[in-house]
Amino acid sequence: MSVVFPKGFSTASIAAGISAVKGKKDLALVVNNGPLDAAAGVFTSNRFCAAPVQWSRKAIADGHLRGVVINSGCANACTGQAGYDQAAKEAETLASLAGFPKSSDVAVCSTGMIGDLLPLDNLLNGMKAAYPTLASTPEAGHESSVAILTTDTHPKTVEIEAAGYRIGGMVKGSGMIAPQLATMICVITTDAVVTPEQMHAALEHGAEYSFNRIDVDGCMSTNDTVLLLASGASGVTPDPEEFAQNIAKATASLARQIVGDGEGSSHDIRVKVTGATSEDAALACARAVAASNLLKCAICGNDPNWGRVVSSLGIVPEDVAPYDPNDVTVDVNGVRVCDGGKPGQPRDLVHMEEREVHIDIDLNTGSTGEATVWTDDLTHEYVHINADYES
Amino acid sequence: MSVVFPKGFSTASIAAGISAVKGKKDLALVVNNGPLDAAAGVFTSNRFCAAPVQWSRKAIADGHLRGVVINSGCANACTGQAGYDQAAKEAETLASLAGFPKSSDVAVCSTGMIGDLLPLDNLLNGMKAAYPTLASTPEAGHESSVAILTTDTHPKTVEIEAAGYRIGGMVKGSGMIAPQLATMICVITTDAVVTPEQMHAALEHGAEYSFNRIDVDGCMSTNDTVLLLASGASGVTPDPEEFAQNIAKATASLARQIVGDGEGSSHDIRVKVTGATSEDAALACARAVAASNLLKCAICGNDPNWGRVVSSLGIVPEDVAPYDPNDVTVDVNGVRVCDGGKPGQPRDLVHMEEREVHIDIDLNTGSTGEATVWTDDLTHEYVHINADYES
Numbered sequence: 212m213s214v215v216f217p218k219g220f221s222t223a224s225i226a227a228g229i230s231a232v233k234g235k236k237d238l239a240l241v242v243n244n245g246p247l248d249a250a251a252g253v254f255t256s257n258r259f260c261a262a263p264v265q266w267s268r269k270a271i272a273d274g275h276l277r278g279v280v281i282n283s284g285c286a287n288a289c290t291g292q293a294g295y296d297q298a299a300k301e302a303e304t305l306a307s308l309a310g311f312p313k314s315s316d317v318a319v320c321s322t323g324m325i326g327d328l329l330p331l332d333n334l335l336n337g338m339k340a341a342y343p344t345l346a347s348t349p350e351a352g353h354e355s356s357v358a359i360l361t362t363d364t365h366p367k368t369v370e371i372e373a374a375g376y377r378i379g380g381m382v383k384g385s386g387m388i389a390p391q392l393a394t395m396i397c398v399i400t401t402d403a404v405v406t407p408e409q410m411h412a413a414l415e416h417g418a419e420y421s422f423n424r425i426d427v428d429g430c431m432s433t434n435d436t437v438l439l440l441a442s443g444a445s446g447v448t449p450d451p452e453e454f455a456q457n458i459a460k461a462t463a464s465l466a467r468q469i470v471g472d473g474e475g476s477s478h479d480i481r482v483k484v485t486g487a488t489s490e491d492a493a494l495a496c497a498r499a500v501a502a503s504n505l506l507k508c509a510i511c512g513n514d515p516n517w518g519r520v521v522s523s524l525g526i527v528p529e530d531v532a533p534y535d536p537n538d539v540t541v542d543v544n545g546v547r548v549c550d551g552g553k554p555g556q557p558r559d560l561v562h563m564e565e566r567e568v569h570i571d572i573d574l575n576t577g578s579t580g581e582a583t584v585w586t587d588d589l590t591h592e593y594v595h596i597n598a599d600y601e602s
Numbered sequence: 603m604s605v606v607f608p609k610g611f612s613t614a615s616i617a618a619g620i621s622a623v624k625g626k627k628d629l630a631l632v633v634n635n636g637p638l639d640a641a642a643g644v645f646t647s648n649r650f651c652a653a654p655v656q657w658s659r660k661a662i663a664d665g666h667l668r669g670v671v672i673n674s675g676c677a678n679a680c681t682g683q684a685g686y687d688q689a690a691k692e693a694e695t696l697a698s699l700a701g702f703p704k705s706s707d708v709a710v711c712s713t714g715m716i717g718d719l720l721p722l723d724n725l726l727n728g729m730k731a732a733y734p735t736l737a738s739t740p741e742a743g744h745e746s747s748v749a750i751l752t753t754d755t756h757p758k759t760v761e762i763e764a765a766g767y768r769i770g771g772m773v774k775g776s777g778m779i780a781p782q783l784a785t786m787i788c789v790i791t792t793d794a795v796v797t798p799e800q801m802h803a804a805l806e807h808g809a810e811y812s813f814n815r816i817d818v819d820g821c822m823s824t825n826d827t828v829l830l831l832a833s834g835a836s837g838v839t840p841d842p843e844e845f846a847q848n849i850a851k852a853t854a855s856l857a858r859q860i861v862g863d864g865e866g867s868s869h870d871i872r873v874k875v876t877g878a879t880s881e882d883a884a885l886a887c888a889r890a891v892a893a894s895n896l897l898k899c900a901i902c903g904n905d906p907n908w909g910r911v912v913s914s915l916g917i918v919p920e921d922v923a924p925y926d927p928n929d930v931t932v933d934v935n936g937v938r939v940c941d942g943g944k945p946g947q948p949r950d951l952v953h954m955e956e957r958e959v960h961i962d963i964d965l966n967t968g969s970t971g972e973a974t975v976w977t978d979d980l981t982h983e984y985v986h987i988n989a990d991y992e993s
Contacts (some may be wrong), residue, residue: 257916259927259943289912291928291944325909326945433913504895504980505988512989518716521680522824525650536650537682552650553682554717589895590989591982597896598903598981 213352213368216379217402219244219442221345224358227337229330230284230323236358238337241279241398242309242345247443250276251410252318253418255435261288261325264434266298267318274407276440277316278305280338281359281396283383287321287329288433297329304335308342320396320436322361322383356381359396362596367468369399369461375447376403378457382465395422395469397437399461402445403454413455414439420459421466424494425585426501437462470585471566475592478510478568479585486573487580492532494582496572499527507589513563515543520570521552534574542571604743604759607770608793610635610833612736615749618728620721621675621714627749629728632670632789633700633736638834641667642801643709644809646826652679652716655825657689658709665798667831668707669696671729672750672787674774678712678720679824688720695726699733711787711827713752713774747772750787753987758859760790760852766838767794769848773856786813786860788828790852793836794845804846805830811850812857815885817892817977828853861976862957866983869901869959870976877964878971883923885973887963890918898980904954906934911961912943925965933962 215222223240230237243250252271254264270276280301287294302317311317321329345351356366360383371378384395399414418437439458449457470479482501487493500506503523509516520541541549546561548554568588587593606613614631621628634641643662645655661667671692678685693708702708712720736742747757751774762769775786790805809828830849840848861870873892878884891897894914900907911932932940937952939945959979978984 257913258918258920259912259916286909289909289940289943289945291942325907325913326940433909433916504984508985508988511985514989516716518677518680518824521650522648522716525648525824527649529649549680549717551682552680554680589985591985593895594899594902594980594982594985597899598905 212349212370212379213356213381214241214379214398214400215347215352216370217377217400217442217444219402219444220400221347222351222355223341223345224355225337225341227282228333229282236354237282237284238334238341239281239355239358240305240338240341240345241355243277243440243442245442245444247404247441248275248277248316249405249407249410249441250274251407251414251439253414253437255432257433259289259433261286261321261434262290262294262298263287263319263321264436265295266302267320267436270302270315270318275316276318276438277311278309279318279320279398279438280305281320281398282329282334283322283359283361285321285323285327285329286325286434288325290326290328294328297331300331301334301338304338308339318438322359322396322434325433359383362474363472365472367465367472369464371457371461373457374449374453376401376445376449378461380461380465382469384469395432395435397465399437399439399458400442401439402442404443404446404448405441405454409451409454410439410441413458416455417459417462421462424583425466425470426498467585470587473587474596475590476587477566477590478588479566480510480568480570480588481583481585482570482572483581483583484572484574485581486575486578488533488576488578489580490582493580495527495531496524496574497582497584499523500570500572501584501586504589507586510568511588511590515548515558515561515563517541517543517549520572521549524572534576538575540573540575544569603740603761603770604747604772605632605770605789605791606738606743607761608768608791608833608835610793610835611791612738613742613746614732614736615746616728616732619724620673627745628673628675629725629732630672630746630749631696631729631732631736632746634668634831634833636833636835638795638832639666639668639707640796640798640801640832641665642798642805642830644805644828646823648824650680650824652677652712652825653681653685653689654678654710654712655827656686657693658711658827661693661706661709666707667709667829668702669700670709670711670789670829671696672711672789673720673725674713674750674752676712676714676718676720677716677825679716681717681719685719688722691722692725692729695729699730709829711825713750713787713825716824750774753865754863756863758856758863760855762848762852764848765840765844767792767836767840769852771852771856773860775860786823786826788856790830790849791833792830793833795834795837795839796832796845800842800845801830801832804849807846808850808853812853815975816857816861817889817975858976861978864978865987866981867978868981869957869979871901871959871961871979872974872976873961873963874972874974875963875965876972877966877969879924879967879969880971881973884971886918886922887915887965888973888975890914891961891963892975892977895980898977901959902979902981906939906949906952906954908932908934908940911963912940915963925967929966931964931966935960
């Protein structure tokens with residue numbers, strides 16, 4: 212169902228001839244049929260942000276959006292004024308097709324290769340052909356969640372049935388996934404009656420504890436975009452706190468699915484740091500461990516190599532995360548392989564057959580700061596995908 | 603020749619049964635026969651620093667060393683008090699064999715798997731068997747440079763004939779190589795007449811512009827050690843500035859050789875950033891680009907993917923390195939593939955057959971800050987080595 216699970220949304224998708232993969236669906240439209248058109252968004256903090264990000268940031272500034280155009284196969288990033296003009300043209304075209312008052316009622320998202328302009332005629336023709344097929348069916352929702360994929364191996368969606376209202380969403384992303392968002396395009400919809408301010412607060416909080424805490428490969432994209440659209444079609448005005456919790460649930464589910472489909476990965480790794488002096492200290496430690504190529508290779512080889520955990524932990528400066536190396540414990544899948552900075556239980560006791568691997572680090576500072584970051588292992592297939600990927 | 607190229611040094615090596623590779627030489631001794639015993643060292647800044655690092659830091663604090671014990675096959679890291687006691691015992695044993703006044707005349711270096719204690723009997727017996735074979739021959743120098751290797755594919759040495767004195771050195775290191783030193787053990791010798799203070803200044807400066815500017819995999823070791831020993835046997839007192847330049851030449855050569863032997867690598871990548879507001883700003887940008895797994899995979903695939911250069915550049919915060927993305931140019935092997943933040947020359951014009959790849963980034967801020975960092979590409983073989991490596 213994805214984005215059409217809540218009432219008041221329709222979607223369409225098509226193979227517009229943008230992707231290098233012949234016949235692959237590469238264009239999706241999402242339209243908010245109201246009665247509300249409230250919206251919120253968070254975007255990449257990469258300084259080389261793509262033209263569609265530049266456009267969408269402006270479009271959403273007033274807290275309102277009626278439609279979204281998403282394409283895979285080309286990122287329209289690092290394309291200068293010409294790329295920005297293309298993004299504007301996309302928005303104008305959907306606004307004109309749908310009779311929206313202005314082009315800034317439309318956000319645009321692009322994902323794919325950096326440095327190429329869009330094949331604009333293909334894209335605009337695709338939009339015109341797809342527009343009449345807009346629908347609110349489960350099939351339409353599913354097809355759109357497929358159309359936005361690049362190196363992803365399967366669609367990633369979420370549906371939450373809340374108290375009288377619904378939340379739905381779709382996301383793409385499997386490489387260039389790093390601390391501040393990811394190479395990801397995410398559209399979340401709801402039929403709740405909510406204000407743009409409330410949505411923005413909920414989305415920022417949700418993103419912070421989900422998309423900003425996954426790291427597939429330490430690389431940050433130029434195109435990351437997360438949009439939240441509200442139609443108000445349920446007529447239900449939720450408790451703001453409860454609404455924020457449900458948005459956080461949706462972003463957590465989608466982020467977890469991104470890690471589950473990380474490029475070439477064979478293990479999903481949860482790095483949890485506890486006993487830190489603060490959440491920030493715990494987060495710095497968790498990020499350092501999750502970013503270790505050596506550890507990620509070891510996990511690929513089913514090796515619970517705690518030496519690579521602590522050597523990564525050891526690069527976090529003392530003023531960022533105070534702790535005594537002699538107090539640190541490391542559990543891998545429940546086995547305490549490092550105890551007080553020294554060898555603990557034999558590594559042979561650790562079972563590594565499951566896809567999910569849990570690395571639990573206790574800094575034992577006496578405080579309770581904690582944080583969790585998810586990452587993937589680093590595999591032959593990751594190298595293959597990224598040495599050969601050009602589209 | 604390596605460490606015995608200068609006068610006043612002898613070395614010996616042996617297969618002591620420390621490495622998991624049966625019959626591999628895994629132990630080397632280096633002895634300074636004087637008349638001077640001046641020494642300087644720089645060490646890992648990893649907070650989980652290994653027992654031999656803890657020992658050697660104290661031993662060298664007085665600016666004097668007469669001998670070094672180096673083993674491969676076991677890092678003696680994260681081994682607590684027992685590991686420290688082992689390091690002390692190694693030093694005592696060489697001091698006793700050689701008749702040095704005190705055990706702190708000896709530094710010890712270990713490299714290999716983290717979290718295991720040394721097979722101490724093997725190591726001490728090996729030392730006793732090797733000691734009588736100490737020699738100053740080219741063969742002895744070569745054999746020691748082989749004995750210290752782990753996943754390295756070949757020995758890495760340097761010989762510099764300076765004005766009346768000599769500098770020699772050997773280094774190991776090919777994985778866990780990151781900004782602040784590397785999983786490296788390096789011993790540099792000289793027969794110049796120099797003071798510990800002068801040596802320390804020269805070594806710190808040399809390391810900063812060599813070992814601290816290479817990054818194979820972004821991982822920092824627990825065991826990094828660079829030692830500089832002076833015998834004074836040439837009788838020549840060099841000009842301090844000229845001496846420092848020659849030490850910098852030696853460290854630059856050894857660091858470059860480490861990158862050339864980076865685990866599984868097929869390309870050595872030089873990332874040079876110019877036109878920054880300061881050297882620090884340039885260095886932050888160069889490090890960010892050199893750390894990008896996606897870029898390193900692209901280079902492995904002979905793809906001059908400048909989109910992955912600028913998307914890595916874009917994560918450096920503006921207060922760290924002010925620049926305008928629209929002013930940035932990127933040349934790969936002399937072809938300007940990105941011009942003013944937009945596509946430049948076609949990527950097909952870039953030749954990628956050579957092992958060495960040059961990425962030149964001009965931030966065009968109007969200032970002249972610049973910095974260079976070397977790294978390797980990320981290959982299938984890197985994953986293979988680090989998913990399967992356990993010794």
